[in-house]
Amino acid sequence: MKKTKWMYSVLSVLLVAFVLSACGGNNEKASPSASSSESAPASSAASPSAEPSKSKDPVTLTFLIPNTEDVTPYNTIFSAFEKQTGNKVEVQALPGGDYDNMLKTRFSTGDFPDVFLMQPGTKQYVKLRAEETLYEWSGEAGVWDNIIDSINQFQKDPNGKAYGVPFGKTGQMGVFYNKDVFAKAGVEPPKNYADLIEIANKIKAAGITPFYEAVKEGWPTQVFYLTGWVTQVDPAIGEEGVQKLNVNQLKLSDIPELKDLFVKSKELKDLGFFQKNALSGTFDELQNEFGEGKIAMTFMLDGILPQLEKKFGKEFVTDKVGFFPFPSATDTGVAMITPPNQLMVPSKAKHLEQAKELVKFMISSESVNTFYASQPGIPIYKGATSELYPLQQTVQEYINNGKSMVNVQNRLTASFLDLGKILQNFHIKGDVDAALKEMDTNYVKDGNSKRLQGFE
Numbered sequence: 001m002k003k004t005k006w007m008y009s010v011l012s013v014l015l016v017a018f019v020l021s022a023c024g025g026n027n028e029k030a031s032p033s034a035s036s037s038e039s040a041p042a043s044s045a046a047s048p049s050a051e052p053s054k055s056k057d058p059v060t061l062t063f064l065i066p067n068t069e070d071v072t073p074y075n076t077i078f079s080a081f082e083k084q085t086g087n088k089v090e091v092q093a094l095p096g097g098d099y100d101n102m103l104k105t106r107f108s109t110g111d112f113p114d115v116f117l118m119q120p121g122t123k124q125y126v127k128l129r130a131e132e133t134l135y136e137w138s139g140e141a142g143v144w145d146n147i148i149d150s151i152n153q154f155q156k157d158p159n160g161k162a163y164g165v166p167f168g169k170t171g172q173m174g175v176f177y178n179k180d181v182f183a184k185a186g187v188e189p190p191k192n193y194a195d196l197i198e199i200a201n202k203i204k205a206a207g208i209t210p211f212y213e214a215v216k217e218g219w220p221t222q223v224f225y226l227t228g229w230v231t232q233v234d235p236a237i238g239e240e241g242v243q244k245l246n247v248n249q250l251k252l253s254d255i256p257e258l259k260d261l262f263v264k265s266k267e268l269k270d271l272g273f274f275q276k277n278a279l280s281g282t283f284d285e286l287q288n289e290f291g292e293g294k295i296a297m298t299f300m301l302d303g304i305l306p307q308l309e310k311k312f313g314k315e316f317v318t319d320k321v322g323f324f325p326f327p328s329a330t331d332t333g334v335a336m337i338t339p340p341n342q343l344m345v346p347s348k349a350k351h352l353e354q355a356k357e358l359v360k361f362m363i364s365s366e367s368v369n370t371f372y373a374s375q376p377g378i379p380i381y382k383g384a385t386s387e388l389y390p391l392q393q394t395v396q397e398y399i400n401n402g403k404s405m406v407n408v409q410n411r412l413t414a415s416f417l418d419l420g421k422i423l424q425n426f427h428i429k430g431d432v433d434a435a436l437k438e439m440d441t442n443y444v445k446d447g448n449s450k451r452l453q454g455f456e
Helices: 002-014 072-085 096-108 123-127 149-154 179-185 193-205 219-246 256-270 283-291 304-312 314-320 352-362 365-374 390-400 419-429 432-449
Strands: 034-036 060-066 088-094 115-118 165-167 169-178 209-211 295-301 321-324 335-338 341-344 385-387 404-406
Touching (some): 060 072, 060 096, 072 352, 072 365, 179 193, 193 209, 219 335, 256 419, 256 432, 304 314, 335 390, 365 385, 390 404
Parallel strands (some): 060 088, 209 295, 335 404
Antiparallel strands (some): 034 385, 115 341, 169 295, 169 321
């Protein structure tokens, strides 16, 4: 039970600390194929006039980071910062499992760091009482110029305020498929949802299971709904609808497109597209069945990639694993991406101006590329270069074409509480209305427990 809850938390709240290196765009060693984010030429994210110069009175800045993060790229960046400005950066690594509580304790006692790394999303603004405690970045010149649009929009609250600057890489969720199985069945990635059903029928006819669902562990079942959301729910309700959900002015149970996702999931089961033992399905077995070509597809997050590489080799992931988004009724759909961490600066930081200078230095093109050289992943900065798997390049193309959207759970302050458990029961009972109602009830319950506006 503890493991299930931990996995659920990663998927639907943090999406950054998954032990499989899933959600920030993977920490695995990537294939030797460099990719630049969008087509803009590499340039400093901060304007040239904002570049730091040698300080007459050097200071030592404190930088807080969870000890689950690799500090290697940060130390390299901070060394370059010191050479350019004379200001030093002292890295303070706190236990990852207790990072939030220790950070809030330091805030409550006035022991503010100068800069700290935080999980993604405006959820953190609520947690840290951002208006009272954090520096606001939305009007800061040069900071937002080179950040890709989907991340740029995600970072700001309904009032257009941004209390954190995104830093790192993005990952994805969607459909991972075995290219050899597709070739054997004579099919290509789908052009729309109806095409996906037809492909699954052909794969089943070829004697191969179309989809694997790890129902026993709960958390994997959520990926179908989260990836389906960005393709068919977001276009229907728009950003206005998401904001209404944020203040409890729209019910999940009143969104026909969300209900349709439950209908679609039930259809996959009724058509016999899942493996026979879906109720006892596990993430580990999923990897084995996928790698051995016994299943064709799985709705999954990119944390599966380092595990597949470990079991079946780098060439397998490079050459045999493909990716496509949850398709819509009319096209290939929208790629769901997971956001990076963010850099935050307390408004009462001891060295506020130098801290702001450090953040701008960290998002310069030189620093960004230093980070990606050590931590390959899908860049969030235009013109940045990182080595990617071919399937990550597919996601990059969706981002470049404006066909990507951040996971809705990172855009909502309340959470889809116990969604994995709800979906386990749904897989057994198949009651669409009951499952949707329970999802809605638990969402409101979580908003109430957090005392969020509109839920009290």
